[in-house]
Amino acid sequence: MEGSVKEVIGGGIGIGMTEKWVKKHHLLYTGATRHPLILSIRDGSVDLSAFKRWLGQDYIFVRNFVPFLSSVLINACKDSDDQSDMEVILSGLASLDDEVAWFKNEAKKWDIDLSKVTPQKANQNYCGFLESLMLPEVEYTVAITALWAIEAVYQDSFAYCLEDNSKTPQELKEACQRWGNESFGGYCQKLKKIADRRLEKAPESVLIEAEMTLLRVLEHEVEFWNMCNAEDPK
Ligand SMILES: Cc1ncc(CN)c(N)n1
Numbered sequence: 001m002e003g004s005v006k007e008v009i010g011g012g013i014g015i016g017m018t019e020k021w022v023k024k025h026h027l028l029y030t031g032a033t034r035h036p037l038i039l040s041i042r043d044g045s046v047d048l049s050a051f052k053r054w055l056g057q058d059y060i061f062v063r064n065f066v067p068f069l070s071s072v073l074i075n076a077c078k079d080s081d082d083q084s085d086m087e088v089i090l091s092g093l094a095s096l097d098d099e100v101a102w103f104k105n106e107a108k109k110w111d112i113d114l115s116k117v118t119p120q121k122a123n124q125n126y127c128g129f130l131e132s133l134m135l136p137e138v139e140y141t142v143a144i145t146a147l148w149a150i151e152a153v154y155q156d157s158f159a160y161c162l163e164d165n166s167k168t169p170q171e172l173k174e175a176c177q178r179w180g181n182e183s184f185g186g187y188c189q190k191l192k193k194i195a196d197r198r199l200e201k202a203p204e205s206v207l208i209e210a211e212m213t214l215l216r217v218l219e220h221e222v223e224f225w226n227m228c229n230a231e232d233p234k
Helices: 005-010 017-024 026-033 036-043 048-079 084-109 121-132 140-160 170-180 182-201 204-229
Strands: none
Touching (some): 017 026, 017 140, 017 182, 017 204, 026 204, 036 048, 036 140, 036 204, 048 084, 048 121, 048 170, 048 204, 084 140, 084 170, 140 182, 140 204, 170 182, 182 204
16 A cells, blocks of 8 residues: 555665766756657658667667676576565566567668667677676676666656657657667566665675676667767767
């Protein structure tokens, strides 16, 4: 029950660290989730070549995201204080199978040869960052915060393109649905809860590391959208 004694004592209705950080860094968060590319999809003015660039580059990103998510899963199995973390992360990993297939199928529709797409600079940088998060010294709390942020940016961005008054072109709606749907939203909420639970108990040094990691994720996301909107390879 909302507002129950248990919830108040347990912090259920209190604001978590992730939300505090989103508020504190709202300019950067908004930069990542309301980027001009997203706004152009939502208002229907999108340059389809930018969408195609995004499709090819994101396919490469997702392939690199698989080992990152696998490493968060291993961390959860080894270091988590709650067994259900593993199930949440496993569900995300399982859905990537379908996601990779979706990219291949979508690329065919848009006449994109994925074998010829090479990662642009911003994508290479982002994938390099994911690799750095897989190093053994990276705390589970930091890695799960990164995972939540990466997924939340896509959820927030694409859900915005599906709101009632949006003019998202029909042929892009399926892409927006992938990350903008309610079930993906629920997954992001679960990741947020895990991150908040871990952050609540984390020592100051881990909190600093996690907040910095969130900022890096948001910066990489902005750079990623910029790369798709740019005419020339960066
Ligand atoms: C760049 C980027 N960021 C996030 C997501 C969501 N997994 C993605 N597919 N690509």
